[in-house]
Amino acid sequence: MLNSFSLAFLAAVTVMVVLRTWLARRQIAHVAAHRGAVPSSFVDQVALPAHQKAADYTLARTRFGHFALAVDVVVLLALTLGGGLQWLHEFWSAHFDGLFYGVVLIFSVFALTSLIDLPLAIYRQFIIEERFGFNRMSGKLFAIDLVKHAALGVVVGVPVLLAVLWLMARMGERWWFDVWLFWCAFNLLILFIYPTWVAPLFNKFAPLADASLKTRVEALLNRCGFTSSGLFVMDGSRRSSHGNAYFTGFGKNKRIVFFDTLLDRLQTAEIEAVLAHELGHFAHRHVIKRIVLLFAMSLFFLAVLGQLIDSRWFFNGLGVHGQNTALGLTLFLLAGPVFTFLMTPLFSLLSRRDEFEADRYAAAHAASEDLIAALVKLYEDNAATLTPDPLHSLFYDSHPSAAIRIARLRDI
Numbered sequence: 001m002l003n004s005f006s007l008a009f010l011a012a013v014t015v016m017v018v019l020r021t022w023l024a025r026r027q028i029a030h031v032a033a034h035r036g037a038v039p040s041s042f043v044d045q046v047a048l049p050a051h052q053k054a055a056d057y058t059l060a061r062t063r064f065g066h067f068a069l070a071v072d073v074v075v076l077l078a079l080t081l082g083g084g085l086q087w088l089h090e091f092w093s094a095h096f097d098g099l100f101y102g103v104v105l106i107f108s109v110f111a112l113t114s115l116i117d118l119p120l121a122i123y124r125q126f127i128i129e130e131r132f133g134f135n136r137m138s139g140k141l142f143a144i145d146l147v148k149h150a151a152l153g154v155v156v157g158v159p160v161l162l163a164v165l166w167l168m169a170r171m172g173e174r175w176w177f178d179v180w181l182f183w184c185a186f187n188l189l190i191l192f193i194y195p196t197w198v199a200p201l202f203n204k205f206a207p208l209a210d211a212s213l214k215t216r217v218e219a220l221l222n223r224c225g226f227t228s229s230g231l232f233v234m235d236g237s238r239r240s241s242h243g244n245a246y247f248t249g250f251g252k253n254k255r256i257v258f259f260d261t262l263l264d265r266l267q268t269a270e271i272e273a274v275l276a277h278e279l280g281h282f283a284h285r286h287v288i289k290r291i292v293l294l295f296a297m298s299l300f301f302l303a304v305l306g307q308l309i310d311s312r313w314f315f316n317g318l319g320v321h322g323q324n325t326a327l328g329l330t331l332f333l334l335a336g337p338v339f340t341f342l343m344t345p346l347f348s349l350l351s352r353r354d355e356f357e358a359d360r361y362a363a364a365h366a367a368s369e370d371l372i373a374a375l376v377k378l379y380e381d382n383a384a385t386l387t388p389d390p391l392h393s394l395f396y397d398s399h400p401s402a403a404i405r406i407a408r409l410r411d412i
Contacts, residue, residue: 002081002317003313003316003317004313004317005313005314005316005317005318006081006317006318006319008317009080009081009317009318009335009338010081012338012339012341013073013076013077013338015341015342016338016341017069017073019341020066020069021066021069023389023391023392023395023396024062024063024065024066024392026389026391026392027058027062027388027389027392028059028062028063029389030387030388030389030390030392031055031058031059031062031385031387031388031389032055032059034055034387035051035052035055035056036052037051038051038386039386039387039403041403041406041407042376042386042402042403045376046376046379046380046386050380050383051386053132053383054379054380054383054384054385054386055385055387056132057128057132057383057385058383058384058385058388060128060131060132061128064120064123064124064128068120071116071117071120075113075116076334076335076338079109079112079113079334080318080319080320080331080334080335081318081319082319083319085109085318085319085320085327085330085331085334086319086320086321086322088105088108088109089105089320089322089327090322092104092105092108093322099162099165099166099169101326102161102165102324102325102326102329103158103161103162103165103326105326105327105330106161106326106329106330107154107157107158107161109330109334110153118146122142125137125142126139126142129240132383133241134240134241134242134383135239135240136237136238136239136240136241137238137239137240141238141239145202148201148202152198152201160186163182164179164182164183164329165325165326165329167179167182168309168325168329169325173306174306175306176302176303176305176306177299177302177303179302180295180298180299180302183298183302184295184298187291187294187295188291191291194248195229195248195254195255195257199248203234203235203236203238204234204235205232205233205234205257206232206233206235207230207231207232207233208231208232208233208258209233210263212268213263213268213271214231216268216272217231217256217271217272217275218231220272220275220276220279220365220366221279223365224276224279224282224283224365226279226282226283227254228247228254228255228256229254229255230255230256231255231256231258232255232256232257232258233257233258233259233260233263234257234258234259234260235260236259236260236261236262237259237260237261237264240261241261241381242259242261242381242382243259243261243262243264243265243266243378243381243382244259244262244378245257245258245259245262245271245274245275245278246278247278247279247281247282256275256278258271261381262274262378265377265378265381266374266377267370267373269366269367269370270370270371270373270374270377271374272366272370273362273366273367273368273370273371273373273374274362274371274374274378276361276362276365276366276371277358277359277361277362277371278358279361279362279365280357280358280359280360280361280362280365281354281358283361284354284357284358284361286354286357286358293350301332301336305328305329305332308328308332309325309328314328314331315327315328315331318331318334318335344395344396345394345395345396347398348394348395348396348397348398349394351398351399352397352398352399352400355398355399355400355405356400356405356408359371359405359408359409359412360412363409363412368409368410368412371409372406372409372410375402375405375406375409376402376406379402384402386401386402386403388401
């Protein structure tokens with residue numbers, strides 16, 4: 001039977017669905033309306049066919065995202081108010097107890113949702129990405145990646161989940177603080193080991209071989225006071241023609257990574273400008289600020305879960321009649337994103353602010369004209385629309401729209 005929390009949950013789901021649907025329809029209408037002409041500020045740099053391809057790609061992804069939202073909502077309601085999680089609880093509790101019951105319960109939920117998402121992932125990769133010329137992944141490689149992700153999830157996820165459930169059961173009323181400390185330590189460890197232990201499981205990383213580019217990059221690093229464990233090229237072209245560059249790792253284990261597709265497309269000065277932008281994130285401590293924000297939010301939400309875990313109305317309101325730590329954690333992970341959805345534009349705003357800061361830093365340490373040229377090429381190569389709906393962009397986009405971003409760079 002529904003209680004007041006059930007109604008609050010359904011109201012939150014409704015708000016999320018209505019808002020996402022409205023924003024998607026605005027995006028579709030706005031992009032379609034501006035498909036016929038390149039914006040005046042880009043008319044000398046972007047050809048009409050490229051602009052129309054970006055519009056069509058955006059429309060296809062947005063329409064498919066609308067369908068994927070419907071699937072996600074149906075699965076969420078089926079697991080909660082529909083009794084799916086209750087059935088899994090009854091099934092697994094008849095075969096396991098204690099920590100292992102909690103592990104198999106939570107893993108079965110994520111395995112089920114991953115299995116449902118698999119056809120959607122296949123459609124994205126082999127229909128949408130293929131249609132627009134971005135997919136370079138074979139069915140065999142897709143399957144290998146899938147197996148690797150599953151194996152990594154088991155190898156890493158089982159010990160982590162056992163530790164979390166043990167802390168929840170043994171640390172008393174303040175268990176949430178101990179779980180938070182463990183979660184922070186685990187995330188810092190992953191940041192440190194990811195470049196050398198995790199990323200090579202999926203991609204090959206070779207030292208940057210271009211001597212002139214390497215010399216120029218190292219000079220930029222010296223000017224910016226950035227030290228890394230190396231410059232690497234990643235074989236991103238095995239899976240996609242999209243290009244990018246990033247730095248990863250933590251402390252002395254930082255490394256700079258270029259997609260091979262990026263090196264093939266950009267000139268040396270443009271690559272330097274893109275890297276200067278990435279170094280701007282480091283100089284302004286954006287990564288550290290994000291980590292601090294993530295840790296602060298995780299502490300808050302774990303404290304909230306600490307209050308909900310003993311509240312029968314929380315379990316009953318989401319369609320579960322049992323009550324234990326594993327069920328509470330699962331319900332919180334399922335329902336939490338619904339209630340935090342309205343925070344999305346805040347995080348988008350913070351991310352765009354960081355991008356503007358990194359652009360200003362890049363303009364101070366490389367030529368802004370080179371960064372503009374690189375961005376235009378990246379927008380074109382990645383089929384990023386030049387004419388997004390302003391409200392859709394304000395709500396979702398982690399990066400400023402092309403027109404706004406490049407206009408600011410031109411002012412600099």
